[in-house]
Amino acid sequence: MGVPSEFYKDYPVQNEHITPIDFNSMKQIPESHAWVESNDFECPLDKKHNLDLESIPVIDIEDSNASELIFHACVTWGMFQISNHGISTKVLEEVESQTRKLFNLPLEQKMKVLRSPEGAMGYGSPRISPFFSKLMWYEGFTIMENSFVDHAKVIWPSDYQEFWTFPEEPFVLYVIVSLLRISNVMDEYQTRMKGLAEKLMGLILKSLQIPESDGIWKIQDPTRGPKSMSTALQLNSYPSCPDPARSMGLAPHTDTSLFTILHQSGNISGLRLFKDGLGWIRVDPRPGTLVVNVGDLLHIISNARFPNVVHKAVVNKEKHRISLAYFYGPPLDFEMSPFLGYRACEGPCFRSLKVSEYVSLKAKHLDLALSHVRIG
Numbered sequence: 001m002g003v004p005s006e007f008y009k010d011y012p013v014q015n016e017h018i019t020p021i022d023f024n025s026m027k028q029i030p031e032s033h034a035w036v037e038s039n040d041f042e043c044p045l046d047k048k049h050n051l052d053l054e055s056i057p058v059i060d061i062e063d064s065n066a067s068e069l070i071f072h073a074c075v076t077w078g079m080f081q082i083s084n085h086g087i088s089t090k091v092l093e094e095v096e097s098q099t100r101k102l103f104n105l106p107l108e109q110k111m112k113v114l115r116s117p118e119g120a121m122g123y124g125s126p127r128i129s130p131f132f133s134k135l136m137w138y139e140g141f142t143i144m145e146n147s148f149v150d151h152a153k154v155i156w157p158s159d160y161q162e163f164w165t166f167p168e169e170p171f172v173l174y175v176i177v178s179l180l181r182i183s184n185v186m187d188e189y190q191t192r193m194k195g196l197a198e199k200l201m202g203l204i205l206k207s208l209q210i211p212e213s214d215g216i217w218k219i220q221d222p223t224r225g226p227k228s229m230s231t232a233l234q235l236n237s238y239p240s241c242p243d244p245a246r247s248m249g250l251a252p253h254t255d256t257s258l259f260t261i262l263h264q265s266g267n268i269s270g271l272r273l274f275k276d277g278l279g280w281i282r283v284d285p286r287p288g289t290l291v292v293n294v295g296d297l298l299h300i301i302s303n304a305r306f307p308n309v310v311h312k313a314v315v316n317k318e319k320h321r322i323s324l325a326y327f328y329g330p331p332l333d334f335e336m337s338p339f340l341g342y343r344a345c346e347g348p349c350f351r352s353l354k355v356s357e358y359v360s361l362k363a364k365h366l367d368l369a370l371s372h373v374r375i376g
């Protein structure tokens with residue numbers, strides 16, 4: 001979820017958990033990246049017998065029943081796919097192509113925007129890395145709101161100026177042009193995602209029958225100014241891997257957000273969700289759709305009615321997979337309470353707490369964070 005950089009100052013990450021290796025030069029996976037049975041319990045959907053559970057629902061968000069359909073999908077899966085979402089193929093192709101360009105830069109260029117040990121933005125390994133004994137076959141780039149160019153200037157001010165001072169160098173020029181192009185595309189994508197997220201939020205709150213007088217409806221109010229929603233765009237890159245069965249793209253986790261909107265590139269399988277009793281289920285990319293998954297904060301607000309779905313990403317031998325996750329959450333100062341409407345379970349399952357407290361608990365305890373919030 002989008003949090004200010006200074007937020008993680010009490011939870012610094014060690015360098016080995018920030019710096020990705022040069023994946024492209026690897027003919028085999030190093031011991032540091034070799035997982036034991038990483039892809040256990042793989043459970044292809046075509047082997048399922050229960051037809052109702054056979055696929056993550058695709059919901060047309062303009063459908064008059066969208067809210068109802070979302071409710072059922074969230075209760076059953078904690079995940080759904082959306083069509084008719086208004087993000088054009090052109091925008092998605094553009095953002096994907098710029099993302100590929102960024103990750104295709106030589107490692108030493110990407111290292112110039114490496115996330116700091118206390119930081120939230122920039123290039124690096126997953127922030128969940130310290131919680132696992134093995135490293136992931138992954139490199140990512142986290143962008144917060146505002147313009148990407150502004151972040152770039154903040155992240156590497158001296159080099160940025162150098163680029164303008166010595167423009168005769170062709171590679172440097174290429175980087176400047178790429179940077180500006182990427183910035184525009186990333187800004188545009190975030191703006192579109194924000195609009196879509198606001199719409200989805202309305203449908204989700206309606207699906208839980210939370211009355212419009214409740215404070216949660218008001219957090220999207222733009223007059224709140226800088227204290228508006230916390231969002232982040234996470235560019236995920238999974239280079240092709242010599243030994244996918246013993247590697248992990250992104251280890252099993254739940255998202256801290258209210259919900260996440262995920263775009264999976266091309267026709268490359270990678271996302272898996274965990275369903276009790278069934279194991280790992282493939283959520284392959286489907287043209288024209290985006291994936292939406294329930295995060296921890298919506299799990300709390302829905303009083304555990306919506307599962308915060310455990311998911312992971314696997315890698316493959318031939319293809320370089322890209323995905324883009326847009327995390328959407330309430331402002332850090334927002335006090336969350338489980339909603340106890342007639343659809344929720346009896347009594348509150350969680351205590352009330354500020355979003356900032358939950359984000360800190362997550363940074364410290366990862367998947368055990370919820371046990372610090374649960375009542376009874």
Ligand SMILES: O=C(O)CCC(=O)C(=O)O
Pocket residue numbers: 234236250255262264270271272311312313322323325
């Ligand atoms: O790449 C994927 O399919 C999953 C990404 C993800 O779970 C995340 O960015 O939190």
Ligand SMILES: [Fe+2]
Pocket residue numbers: 253254255260311325
């Ligand atoms: Fe995730």
